[in-house]
Amino acid sequence: MAIRRFLQEANPKDIKKMLWLTLVAGCANAFLIVVINQVAVLIAQGQRPTWFEVITFLTAFVLYYVCNKKALLDANNIIENLLKNLRINIADKLRQSELRTVNKVGRGRLYSLLAYETNHLSVTFPILVENFQQAVLLAVAMIYLGYLSLAALAVFFIAVLCGILIYAYINENYSEVLETVARQQEKVLDLYGDLIHGSKEIRLNQKRSKDIMNVFFNESDNTEELLTNSGKQWTMMVLLSAFVMDLMLGIVAFVFPHYIEGHSDIIFQLIPTLLFCFAPLSKMVAHSPLFIRAGVGLSSIYQMEKEIESARGVSTAVARNKGKKFQDFKEIRFKDVIYEYTDKQGAAVFTSGPWDLEVKRGELTFLVGGNGSGKSTALRLMSGLYNWDAGQLFVDGDEVTVKDVAGFRELFTTIFSDFHLFDRLYGLEHVDPEEVEKLLKIMDLADKVQFKNGRFSDTHLSTGQRKRLALITAILEDRPIYLLDEWSAEQDVHFREYFYTSILTDLRARGKTVIVVTHDERFWHLADRVVKFDLGQIEWDSKGDKSSYN
Ligand SMILES: Nc1ncnc2c1ncn2[C@@H]1O[C@H](COP(=O)(O)OP(=O)(O)OP(=O)(O)O)[C@@H](O)[C@H]1O
Numbered sequence: 225m226a227i228r229r230f231l232q233e234a235n236p237k238d239i240k241k242m243l244w245l246t247l248v249a250g251c252a253n254a255f256l257i258v259v260i261n262q263v264a265v266l267i268a269q270g271q272r273p274t275w276f277e278v279i280t281f282l283t284a285f286v287l288y289y290v291c292n293k294k295a296l297l298d299a300n301n302i303i304e305n306l307l308k309n310l311r312i313n314i315a316d317k318l319r320q321s322e323l324r325t326v327n328k329v330g331r332g333r334l335y336s337l338l339a340y341e342t343n344h345l346s347v348t349f350p351i352l353v354e355n356f357q358q359a360v361l362l363a364v365a366m367i368y369l370g371y372l373s374l375a376a377l378a379v380f381f382i383a384v385l386c387g388i389l390i391y392a393y394i395n396e397n398y399s400e401v402l403e404t405v406a407r408q409q410e411k412v413l414d415l416y417g418d419l420i421h422g423s424k425e426i427r428l429n430q431k432r433s434k435d436i437m438n439v440f441f442n443e444s445d446n447t448e449e450l451l452t453n454s455g456k457q458w459t460m461m462v463l464l465s466a467f468v469m470d471l472m473l474g475i476v477a478f479v480f481p482h483y484i485e486g487h488s489d490i491i492f493q494l495i496p497t498l499l500f501c502f503a504p505l506s507k508m509v510a511h512s513p514l515f516i517r518a519g520v521g522l523s524s525i526y527q528m529e530k531e532i533e534s535a536r537g538v539s540t541a542v543a544r545n546k547g548k549k550f551q552d553f554k555e556i557r558f559k560d561v562i563y564e565y566t567d568k569q570g571a572a573v574f575t576s577g578p579w580d581l582e583v584k585r586g587e588l589t590f591l592v593g594g595n596g597s598g599k600s601t602a603l604r605l606m607s608g609l610y611n612w613d614a615g616q617l618f619v620d621g622d623e624v625t626v627k628d629v630a631g632f633r634e635l636f637t638t639i640f641s642d643f644h645l646f647d648r649l650y651g652l653e654h655v656d657p658e659e660v661e662k663l664l665k666i667m668d669l670a671d672k673v674q675f676k677n678g679r680f681s682d683t684h685l686s687t688g689q690r691k692r693l694a695l696i697t698a699i700l701e702d703r704p705i706y707l708l709d710e711w712s713a714e715q716d717v718h719f720r721e722y723f724y725t726s727i728l729t730d731l732r733a734r735g736k737t738v739i740v741v742t743h744d745e746r747f748w749h750l751a752d753r754v755v756k757f758d759l760g761q762i763e764w765d766s767k768g769d770k771s772s773y774n
Contacts, residue, residue: 225519226519226522226523226526227352227515227518227519227522229522229526230306230310230345230522231306233306233309233310234302234305234306235302238298238301238302239302241298242295242298242299242302242353243356245291245292245294245295245298246291246292246295246353246356246357246360247356247360248287248291249287249288249291249292249295249357249360250356250357250358250359250360250361250364251360251364252284252285252287252288252291253284253288253292253357253360253361254360254361254363254364254365254368255280255284255364256281256284256285256288257361257365257500258364258368259277259280259281259284260281261368261493261496261497261500262277263277263281264492264493264496265492265493268492292357295353295357296350296353296354299349299350299352299353300349300350302349303345303346303349303350304346307342307345307346310342310525311338311342313529314338314525314528314529314532317529317532317533318334318532321532321533322611323604323609323610324610324611325531325532325534326532328531329528329531329532330410330414333410333528334528335413336406336409336410336413337521337524337525337528338525340409340521341406341521341522341524341525342525344517344518344521345518345521345522348514348515348517348518349518351511351514352511352515354507354511355507355508355511355515358504358505358507358508359504359508361500361503361504362501362504362505362508365497365500365501365504366380366501368497368500369494369497369498369501372490372493372494372497373484373487373490373494375480375484376476376480376494376497376498379472379475379476380472380498380501383468383471383472383475384468384505386468387464387465387467387468387509390464391461391464391509391512394457394460394461394464395457395461395512395516397457398454398457398513398516399516399519399520401450401453401454401457402454402516402517402520403520403524404450405447405450405451405454406520406521406524408443408446408447408450409447411443412440412443412444412447415436415439415440415443418436419436419440422436454513457513458513461509461510461512461513462506462509462510464509465502465505465506465509465510466506468502468505469498469499469502469505469506472498472502473495473498473499476491476494476495476498477491477495542630542631545631546628546630546631546632546634547630547631547632547633547634547635548631549631550619550624550631550632550634550635551634551635551704553585553619553620553635553704554584554585554620555582555583555584555585555619555620555621556582556583556617556618556619557580557581557582557583557617557618557619558579558580558581558582558583558605558606558615558616558617559580559615559616559617559618560577560578560579560580560614560615560616561576561577561578561579561580561581561605561612561614561615561616561617562575562576562577562578562612562613562614562615563575563576563577563601563605563610563612563613564576564613565601574596574598574601574760575760576598576601576602576605576760577605577612577614577615577760577761578614578615578761579602579760579761579762580762581602581606581755581762581765583606583705583737583739584737585704585735585737586732586735586736586737587732587737587738587752587753588728588729588731588732588738588740588750588751588752588753589737589738589739589740589751589752589753589754589755590739590740590741590742590747590748590751590753590754590755591603591739591740591741591742591755591757592741592742592743592745592748592754592755592756592757593756593757593758593763594758597757597758597759597760598757598759598760598761599709599741599757600640600641600709600741601760602757603638603640603707603709603739603741604640606707606739607633607636607638607707608629608630608632608633608636609633611626611629617629617632619632634703635703635704635705636703636705636706636707637698637701637702637703637705637706637707638698638706638707638708638709639691639694639695639698639707639708639709639711640707640709641709641710641713643691643694645683645690645693645694645697646697647679647680647683648678648679648680649678649679649697649700651701652697652700652701655678655700657675659700660675660696660700661675663696663699663700664696667692667693667695667696668692668719669685669689669692669693669696672685672689673685673693680693686714687714688714688715688716688719691711691714691715692715692719695708695711695727699731704735704736704737705736705737705738705739706731706736706737706738706739706740707739707740708738708739708740708741709741710741710742710743711723711740712724712742712744713743720744724744724747724750725747725750728740728750729750732752753765753766754766
């Protein structure tokens with residue numbers, strides 16, 4: 225069971241301590257009620273409670289309060305610590321796993337599992353502790369019930385057994401329903417993503433806005449139906465305990481007097497004791513959907529973790545270490561590279577390759593071609609971000625195996641068209657602030673962005689400005705190979721010119737290997753080499769002979 229697996233990650237000492245505290249609190253609580261019951265009998269017989277009863281009551285009261293509080297606080301600490309570790313663990317695996325798998329897992333599912341499900345667990349776990357207390361309470365109450373009347377205990381057992389059988393019947397499909405609910409909620413989260421990220425497009429097109437809302441209505445209807453169904457099962461469970469309790473009380477009140485000897489003497493104690501037995505029982509039944517829900521959530525988290533784990537690359541330290549041997553490369557060769565994008569059914573929707581390419585150190589290469597010809601895909605494949613389906617990679621004649629690719633990636637700094645701009649220079653601890661200020665000036669951003677305490681003051685810039693800021697980070701990274709995907713597309717005339725005639729040529733002069741995806745035909749002559757892509761393949765490669773495109 226997922227919850228057990230989850231709890232096994234905790235320090236056993238902490239769990240044991242918390243369970244002992246819970247046990248003591250449960251016993252103290254049960255003792256409290258037994259004392260009250262005894263005192264009620266004394267008062268019914270016209271006597272007064274003695275100091276012994278008063279002190280016993282107060283001791284049980286203090287013990288219950290202190291132990292219960294400590295147990296619940298400990299439970300909270302344990303669960304929050306476990307959840308923190310789970311979040312860190314998944315975040316760590318996410319950053320190290322292969323891009324294709326992360327893309328497949330999907331945003332909605334990731335957000336839903338990491339935010340919603342972990343919060344649900346955080347709320348559920350203290351209730352689990354309370355339930356353990358209720359179980360202790362029930363055990364003590366049953367001993368007391370047996371002491372009062374073995375017949376009542378037997379009937380109680382039979383009634384509870386019937387209840388358990390009906391509960392199992394109701395519960396049969398409950399987990400399944402909850403799993404479907406969780407998947408449905410992921411879909412709705414994805415739609416929320418569309419509503420938030422597509423807010424401009426939606427506001428500018430009422431028909432689109434209405435269509436999205438229609439889809440939202442449909443999905444909301446589905447969610448409502450599923451939740452109503454799960455609510456129905458929950459109601460049945462809650463009603464079940466009330467049903468069993470009323471049945472049991474009816475038997476004791478109406479049937480027992482006819483068959484059980486001396487019943488009238490103990491009826492005043494029997495009825496409250498039975499009620500006392502049913503209180504923890506109904507609480508446990510009422511809470512059980514929360515645990516089923518938490519179990520389903522945890523199973524989904526573990527499933528996602530497994531998917532990410534299976535696509536795990538090597539650790540940062542290993543990647544850096546492996547990367548060292550490639551740092552002084554002279555030539556990289558991609559041979560017969562093939563990569564396929566597939567749809568959900570696994571059918572190929574676009575194939576990049578087979579293509580061959582040799583890249584020399586210090587060379588400035590332009591990748592050109594029509595929209596959708598496969599330039600960006602080729603760039604991702606060259607950087608080792610996508611694991612190709614077939615093909616080979618050689619650095620200075622030596623083949624780079626799959627397990628060395630993470631090290632190979634350490635050669636690259638990239639700005640893809642869907643780049644993410646971090647406000648901090650992560651991975652660049654010892655950067656000179658003056659150097660950053662200088663670059664901000666060169667990129668005409670000094671009046672917009674300051675570099676303070678290791679971070680940029682603002683990243684809410686125009687697309688062109690954001691790309692300039694990304695280029696500053698790339699320059700500071702100072703890696704041997706630069707991959708720039710249509711960097712100049714959003715730049716004004718001045719910066720476009722500056723990019724081709726100054727930035728790129730400077731990078732080349734510094735010995736950097738630069739590969740640029742571009743549609744700016746008028747600057748092609750500045751490249752050492754132009755490679756044209758079409759339908760995922762290399763249509764022509766100028767290799768220094770510019771006549772092919774002149
Ligand atoms: N994640 C993806 N899943 C499925 N197909 C994809 C995916 N990304 C890209 N494609 C498809 O691969 C093909 C090549 O896309 P790519 O982005 O490499 O082209 P491109 O030459 O860079 O185009 P552009 O000049 O428009 O940026 C396109 O037909 C595109 O639809």
